[in-house]
Amino acid sequence: MSELRVGIVGVGVMGADHAERVARKTSGARLVAVSDPDQKRAEGIAARLGARAIGDPLELIAAADVDAVILASPGFVHAEQLFACLEHGKPVLCEKPLTMDAESALRVVEAEHKLGRQLIQVGFMRRFDPEYVALKQLLDSGELGRTLVLHNVHRNKTVPTTFRSEMIVRDSMVHEVDVARWLFDDEITRITVRTPKPTGLVSEGVLDPQLALFELAGGAMADVEVFVNFQVGYEVRCEAVAERGSATIGLGTGVVTRAGATCGTAIPADFRVRFEQAYDLEVQRWVDATVRGELDGPTAWDGYAAAAVCEAGLESLATGQPVEVALADRNAVLG
Structure with missing residues (x-):
């Protein structure tokens, strides 16, 4: 894989920042789609960055031209979206929290483990x-x-x-x-x-x-x-x-x-501002590792813990x- 085609779910403050990062700073990656409940916001960001807006986040996750996903959506929808990423075999960088409670977070860990492949990285950027x-x-x-x-x-x-x-x-x-x-x-x-x-x-x-x-x-x-x-x-x-x-x-x-x-x-x-470099390094290393078929950061277990x-x-x-x-x-x- 020479270029990772990335879709972003949720383009509020953090997601919009990631969209700019993927489109303008991250090598080996291309922003192809964004999704947000605020359709006008999503369309504006997509138009500015050369991507397309998709209304349904699950449709974005399933899209054939989306290789990997960044979840910057509210925590209460993470579980459903993470299970969709696992179902479609899409590597995902999930902003914290992994889910809203320990029980659902553990189910995510167990579901990923059954796949026999780690696809979920959690956005604890301080590690970078x-x-x-x-x-x-x-x-x-x-x-x-x-x-x-x-x-x-x-x-x-x-x-x-x-x-x-x-x-x-x-x-x-x-x-x-x-x-x-x-x-x-x-x-x-x-x-x-x-x-x-x-x-x-x-x-x-x-x-x-x-x-x-x-x-x-x-x-x-x-x-x-x-x-x-x-x-x-x-x-x-x-x-x-x-x-x-x-x-x-x-x-x-x-x-x-x-x-x-x-x-x-x-x-x-x-x-x-404080963690701009950490976010840049986090996303770049996530892209590089995903292209290699690996994980290089906090795991689903870390999110569950x-x-x-x-x-x-x-x-x-x-x-x-x-x-x-x-x-x-x-x-x-x-x-």
């Missing part, structure tokens, strides 16, 4: 970010000894008023869930989510910020502050504390300016108590 990659390599080298604790900060400038407390866990905190599993190469077995008095800049009933504690099978721990109405900008930091030192990423120490009795550096407006942790996190959010993560036996599922 150069800073996170460098941190992973440092920790894996053993230079700092055994990693003991991970501290995370995840702040958005603002989110829509429809972004509720549960979405902070499932759509924002899920990134730190995957980061902790990846950096420690271990499963999270227990999660506790607590909330301080919320910011006064959110709707009634929204619990923002949130603080979470992850406990991993090997005894390590990770914490995260998620604050999605921070007002300042998009800020993601991670500090790993090990036996012989620590390492921190996400400090934004590019150009530091000193003027007017202040010292500082720019904070990006949103996630597309994150869904299971977030499901426990939602229970903890409601009760304020630690909740054990109910995770299927990986060997039993995948053999």
Whole structure:
């Protein structure tokens, strides 16, 4: 396969960004089709990028001239669309969450396993970010000894008023869930989510910020502050504390300016700016691996494990108590 013909389902903020990426930045790929409930949006993007708009996302997935699919649709339709990708043998890069709950996510894992071929990659793009990659390599080298604790900060400038407390866990905190599993190469077995008095800049009933504690099978721990109405900008930091030192990423120490009795550096407006390079690398490596008939990134199991942790996190959010993560036996599922 000399060129991968890509279709994108969902061309909102993230999907439109991916459409531009595939059409203008990604080598070895061509954008051939897009689908979105907003037909005018889909038609406008398709016309601008030389693709066609298809009203029905399942029709796009089944199309003979679509070799592979990027799912940037809402999470509640992912299960149906993923099963369609598996049915038609289409490799798929699925933005998180894999599905909305652990039960359906596990069914996706099992269905893919029955095919005998991995087709699903989950869009945990931080695994492709150069800073996170460098941190992973440092920790894996053993230079700092055994990693003991991970501290995370995840702040958005603002989110829509429809972004509720549960979405902070499932759509924002899920990134730190995957980061902790990846950096420690271990499963999270227990999660506790607590909330301080919320910011006064959110709707009634929204619990923002949130603080979470992850406990991993090997005894390590990770914490995260998620604050999605921070007002300042998009800020993601991670500090790993090990036996012989620590390492921190996400400090934004590019150009530091000193003027007017202040010292500082720019904070990006949103996630597309902070992780632009990560998204570029993620999609390029997905295309390259798909052309080779391989997978090079987070798997359906990673998506399922994150869904299971977030499901426990939602229970903890409601009760304020630690909740054990109910995770299927990986060997039993995948053999």
